[in-house]
Amino acid sequence: MNNTFRSSLETSGGRRLRARSIRAADTKSTVFFLVGSALSFVGTAMVISMSKMGSSFSSVLDNELNLAQRGKIQKRFPSNSPSYKKNSSPTMYPFTAAPTKPPSNSPTTKSPTNHPTSYLTHTDNTLNKRGEIVNDFKSISPLQCPNNICPQNQCPFGMPRIPSIAIQDDGHTMNKMSTYVSENWGNVLSPYWAARAMAELGGYQYRGNVFGRGSWMEFLPTTAPARESRKHVFENVCRACTSYEFFHKGECSEGWSAIAPSVMQDTQRAIIEHSKQASDEEKNAIFSFFNPSDWLIYNRCVVFRHSEHSPGVLRTYDAIPTNGGFNVYIMMGRNEDSFNLCNVLVNESIDYMKRRNPLINVTVLDKSSLFVDFGRLVFAPNVLVASMGSSWALWSAVLANSNNVVSLPMMPNSNISLLPEHVKFLVDVPTLLNPEDFESATAAYGIPPGKFSNTTEDREAVLRYFRGDVI
Numbered sequence: 001m002n003n004t005f006r007s008s009l010e011t012s013g014g015r016r017l018r019a020r021s022i023r024a025a026d027t028k029s030t031v032f033f034l035v036g037s038a039l040s041f042v043g044t045a046m047v048i049s050m051s052k053m054g055s056s057f058s059s060v061l062d063n064e065l066n067l068a069q070r071g072k073i074q075k076r077f078p079s080n081s082p083s084y085k086k087n088s089s090p091t092m093y094p095f096t097a098a099p100t101k102p103p104s105n106s107p108t109t110k111s112p113t114n115h116p117t118s119y120l121t122h123t124d125n126t127l128n129k130r131g132e133i134v135n136d137f138k139s140i141s142p143l144q145c146p147n148n149i150c151p152q153n154q155c156p157f158g159m160p161r162i163p164s165i166a167i168q169d170d171g172h173t174m175n176k177m178s179t180y181v182s183e184n185w186g187n188v189l190s191p192y193w194a195a196r197a198m199a200e201l202g203g204y205q206y207r208g209n210v211f212g213r214g215s216w217m218e219f220l221p222t223t224a225p226a227r228e229s230r231k232h233v234f235e236n237v238c239r240a241c242t243s244y245e246f247f248h249k250g251e252c253s254e255g256w257s258a259i260a261p262s263v264m265q266d267t268q269r270a271i272i273e274h275s276k277q278a279s280d281e282e283k284n285a286i287f288s289f290f291n292p293s294d295w296l297i298y299n300r301c302v303v304f305r306h307s308e309h310s311p312g313v314l315r316t317y318d319a320i321p322t323n324g325g326f327n328v329y330i331m332m333g334r335n336e337d338s339f340n341l342c343n344v345l346v347n348e349s350i351d352y353m354k355r356r357n358p359l360i361n362v363t364v365l366d367k368s369s370l371f372v373d374f375g376r377l378v379f380a381p382n383v384l385v386a387s388m389g390s391s392w393a394l395w396s397a398v399l400a401n402s403n404n405v406v407s408l409p410m411m412p413n414s415n416i417s418l419l420p421e422h423v424k425f426l427v428d429v430p431t432l433l434n435p436e437d438f439e440s441a442t443a444a445y446g447i448p449p450g451k452f453s454n455t456t457e458d459r460e461a462v463l464r465y466f467r468g469d470v471i
Contacts, residue, residue, distance in 0.1 A: 130261055131228030134203060137172045142203040143229050145238035152242050160198050160237075162244040163191045167204075172226060174199040176208035181217075185374060186248065186391030188212065193263060193395065194247035196224060197255040200262060201237065203229030216274035216371060221266055233258050233418070248391035249308070250411030257418040260399050264420075267400035271375050278371065285368060286375035293326035296380040298397060300333035300390040301342035303432065304452050309336070309389035310431035312408045313466050316386045317349050318356075319406040319426070325359035331373060332364065333390065339454045345466060349386075377401065385410075388431050398423055432466060 134140055144158030154161045164177045176195040181188055192211070199206040206224035211217060237255035241247070247256060256263070275283050290296070297317075302309035320328060330350075335342055350362050367373075377383060377396035385393045385407035394410045398419075405423045408431060409416070416425050435441040435452050442449045446461045 130200070131203075131230060134226040134228055137170075137226070140203065140229075142172050142226070143201075143231055143234050146235065149235065149239045151239070154242060154244070155238055160194070160241070160244050162194045162198065165195050168207075172204055174202075174204040174206055176206070178209060179211040181212050183370065184392075185215075185217070185370065186393075186395055187246070188217070189395045190247040190391055191245050192220065193256060193259070194244040194252070196262060197247070197259045198234070198237065198244075199224065200227055200259050201230045201234040201255065203227065216271045216374075219270035219273040224262070230258065246391075248394050248410065250409070250414040253411065253414040253416070254418065256394070256399065257415065260418070260420055260423075263395065263399040264402055267378060267395070268402070271371075271378060274371070275375075282369065282372050282375075285372045286379055289376065290329075290379075290381050291326065292381050293324060294380070295320055295326065295328045295382040295384060296376060297328065297330045297384045297386055298333065298377060298390070298393050299330065299346065300387045300393065301335055301337055301346070302333075302387065302389070303337040303339060303341045303345075304434045304436065305336045305338065306389065307434055307437040308411055309387065310433050311342075311345055311387040312426065312429050312431050313468050314349060314352055315468055316408065316426060316429050317353050317384070319384045320353050320357065320360070322357045323359075324357075326361075328353060328360050328362045330362065330364045331376065332367075333387070333392070339452065339459075341459065341462070344463070348463075348467070379403075383407075430465075432462065 145155035145160055147155055147158065149155075150160075159165070159167060162176070164179065166175050166177065167173070168175055174195060176192070179188065179192050188211075192208075195208065196206055198204075203226055205226045206221075208222045210222055212220075233254055237252060241249075241252040241255065243249065244252070246252075271286075275286070299311060300309060301311060303311065330346065332346070346364070350364075353362060354360060368376075374392070374396050377393065378400045380397075380401065380403065382404045383397045383401055383406070385397055385405070387393075388408045389411055391410075393407070397405055398407055398410060402420075403422065406426065407423065408426050408429060414425075416423075419425075433441040435445065435447065436450065439449060445458075445465050447453070447458045452458055452462070
């Protein structure tokens with residue numbers, strides 16, 4: 001077994017980083033998918049002001065995150081081809097992971113309770129600088145998508161086909177009249193953030209209605225000021241994005257990565273505001289659960305069920321540090337595995353992490369409430385997203401967490417160049433692609449073309465590919 005193997009990572013600053021491996025799991029989401037209202041471009045939309053947050057938080061909530069301009073970087077995309085050779089070693093680059101000094105208390109002892117507002121004092125000087133707020137529209141016109149660049153008629157009348165939006169008669173206010181709600185929060189948030197992104201990038205004021213009443217989402221802003229437009233990014237999204245309802249997909253990634261500062265700030269504030277009415281048990285489970293060196297792994301365990309969802313191979317877990325004592329928690333997503341392979345992959349990843357670092361404690365978390373699971377991904381000190389394709393992980397860990405985040409690409413062809421520096425992507429770690437969707441996957445696994453048959457021979461072939469050259 002090769003215990004010194006490292007996985008290459010890349011940050012939005014263009015630096016590749018070396019990470020050690022860990023495993024992830026996620027929360028169960030029952031999908032009740034209600035399609036959003038039809039697009040409307042007529043009429044004047046009503047404006048609803050955002051509910052004011054509690055006075056005890058006001059001094060903190062009024063402070064903007066300290067955002068600093070970053071330079072452009074060379075774009076890199078994941079090397080996810082199933083033709084990956086087991087014995088090929090990725091280039092290794094320096095990576096500063098979570099603190100590796102053993103905690104002063106035992107790994108199973110929790111730190112003192114943190115006040116939720118302390119999280120809002122975090123600043124990230126590597127975040128993109130948002131455009132300046134625009135108050136005078138006399139000499140500035142918001143952008144429109146050129147019709148000749150939009151795919152599949154996604155820009156009628158010059159505006160992206162976002163569910164339930166309309167441009168008000170003033171010409172500079174984008175109104176989202178409704179947002180469907182289900183327990184599948186990742187998909188619920190996608191059209192909301194699509195509207196917020198295109199408004200922010202296009203130079204529009206945003207107006208919308210409260211949605212998700214009874215959950216933290218009801219505290220997401222219903223208003224946002226217009227900012228100086230970013231024409232190049234706006235038009236790139238117009239050109240590439242084929243579905244604003246599923247804005248989390250890789251083709252829309254330039255849009256969601258460009259507004260990461262807004263997603264981070266507004267999501268953290270909304271969760272903190274909702275926590276005022278949550279139980280002490282839930283608050284402690286989010287804000288006082290982790291020690292600073294602990295890791296949370298999220299694994300949406302989709303095995304050969306979807307072309308855009310797949311778990312990473314074993315060296316994904318090289319992101320976990322090999323020295324120091326700390327806790328590793330695995331949050332499992334909803335189980336989409338007809339072949340009983342998920343538990344095998346999880347158990348192998350646990351064994352692998354513990355062989356690399358015998359001092360760690362690894363725990364598979366019990367299912368909690370949606371609020372606790374989502375909140376933990378937003379506020380955990382170190383997160384590894386060990387599977388590809390989850391909108392739940394994108395809007396929580398990748399875009400809303402301001403700490404240390406390591407992730408497989410959210411979707412194929414994701415443009416990561418605009419993401420904050422603290423988000424690192426594993427750019428050369430393969431995933432277990434569905435052989436039914438990818439003919440090259442069958443060759444990589446060494447199984448007959450077509451569907452995975454779940455025979456002993458096929459299972460062993462896939463597990464050999466999963467293990468690669470690290471065992």
